[in-house]
Amino acid sequence: MNTREMVSDLNQMILENKMMDAFEKYYADDVVMQEINMDPIVGKEANRKREQKWLDGITEFRGAEVKNVAVGDNVSMVEWFMDYSHKEYGDVKMSQVAVQTWQDGKIVKEMFYHG
Numbered sequence: 001m002n003t004r005e006m007v008s009d010l011n012q013m014i015l016e017n018k019m020m021d022a023f024e025k026y027y028a029d030d031v032v033m034q035e036i037n038m039d040p041i042v043g044k045e046a047n048r049k050r051e052q053k054w055l056d057g058i059t060e061f062r063g064a065e066v067k068n069v070a071v072g073d074n075v076s077m078v079e080w081f082m083d084y085s086h087k088e089y090g091d092v093k094m095s096q097v098a099v100q101t102w103q104d105g106k107i108v109k110e111m112f113y114h115g
Contacts, residue, residue: 003102004071011066011078023051028106035112060085067095076100 001009006026013022033047034040041047062083070077080096096114100107 001105003074003076004069006102006105007069007071007076007078007100011069015064015066017061019055020048020051023048026105026107027110028103028108031106031108031110033110033112036114054086057087057089058084059087074102076102 010022010026013019013025027044027047029044030042031044031047032040032042033050041050062085064080064082067079067081068077069079076099078098078100080098081094082096083093085091094114096112099111099113101109
């Protein structure tokens with residue numbers, strides 16, 4: 001698969017509520033993930049725990065939509081809209097852009113921009 005196909009598969013898995021399966025399939029062991037204005041989290045295990053904690057806090061998921069996708073040489077950008085309720089954050093309607101750096105078919109770095 002090329003990068004565009006992998007991004008499409010990753011997004012579809014997320015839309016099908018298979019977020020952790022997508023994480024296991026497409027994220028490198030040494031992945032660095034970072035929310036804007038926060039310290040990066042290094043390593044698949046630490047990021048797996050962070051992702052699972054976020055998922056466990058969701059009390060109602062009303063939907064997600066991929067708005068735009070851009071793919072270049074070993075980089076992709078996905079614009080998402082999400083609508084959910086969370087134990088810690090309350091009701092959330094969020095637009096977010098995930099910028100992903102790819103290497104050997106895996107995401108090695110992902111930065112999240114949202115407001």
